[in-house]
Amino acid sequence: DAMVIQNPRYQVTQFGKPVTLSCSQTLNHNVMYWYQQKSSQAPKLLFHYYDKDFNNEADTPDNFQSRRPNTSFCFLDIRSPGLGDAAMYLCATSTERSGREQYFGPGTRLTVT
Amino acid sequence: GQSLEQPSEVTAVEGAIVQINCTYQTSGFYGLSWYQQHDGGAPTFLSYNALDGLEETGRFSSFLSRSDSYGYLLLQELQMKDSASYFCAVCDSNYQLIWGAGTKLIIKP
Numbered sequence: 001d002a003m004v005i006q007n008p009r010y011q012v013t014q015f016g017k018p019v020t021l022s023c024s025q026t027l028n029h030n031v032m033y034w035y036q037q038k039s040s041q042a043p044k045l046l047f048h049y050y051d052k053d054f055n056n057e058a059d060t061p062d063n064f065q066s067r068r069p070n071t072s073f074c075f076l077d078i079r080s081p082g083l084g085d086a087a088m089y090l091c092a093t094s095t096e097r098s099g100r101e102q103y104f105g106p107g108t109r110l111t112v113t
Numbered sequence: 114g115q116s117l118e119q120p121s122e123v124t125a126v127e128g129a130i131v132q133i134n135c136t137y138q139t140s141g142f143y144g145l146s147w148y149q150q151h152d153g154g155a156p157t158f159l160s161y162n163a164l165d166g167l168e169e170t171g172r173f174s175s176f177l178s179r180s181d182s183y184g185y186l187l188l189q190e191l192q193m194k195d196s197a198s199y200f201c202a203v204c205d206s207n208y209q210l211i212w213g214a215g216t217k218l219i220i221k222p
Binding site for chain 2: 033040041042043044045048050055057090092097098099100101102103104105106107
């Protein structure tokens with residue numbers, strides 16, 4: 001089945017230790033998104049790629065970086081995780097830049113100790 | 114600034130009909146989407162409106178009035194499994210996606 005896959009599902013990292021989260025998709029969608037979601041809050045968009053065109057949301061901290069080496073894969077790098085970065089990180093894809101119908105991966109739960 | 118407003122919580126009875134409203138204030142508008150998210154799960158797409166009117170998908174319908182900057186999600190024949198959070202999201206003219214804070218739907222037997 002075509003899908004969005006995120007690895008790992010659970011990630012524990014130490015304060016200040018860089019961590020990379022990965023996302024892959026078999027849907028061949030042009031657009032990929034990274035969201036951060038904290039408990040009982042809406043998903044907060046961090047970045048999106050329209051093909052290779054990278055778009056950084058205005059309020060995304062510099063501590064967060066992203067790479068999309070090809071259509072199928074996208075990575076989220078957190079350079080120096082703080083306790084406030086503990087959250088669920090969601091990857092999503094869409095066929096259109098309007099994001100009209102986004103397909104989400106299961107998410108990676110990040111814990112910072 | 115840009116914002117979406119939706120009720121924080123709605124309670125309904127199993128088998129009933131419930132409407133979740135969403136009003137938006139954005140710079141331009143491409144469309145309004147609705148997502149369902151169960152506790153511990155990822156959001157799943159429900160519906161999308163780009164033009165005025167009603168879109169129906171099974172027990173779920175979504176309505177849009179662009180002149181009123183308003184939309185709603187209608188859930189009919191409520192089932193216990195519909196207990197979840199529901200988010201509206203708008204894409205503005207700069208392709209910026211703005212999400213509402215979410216509505217927690219509580220269904221009572």
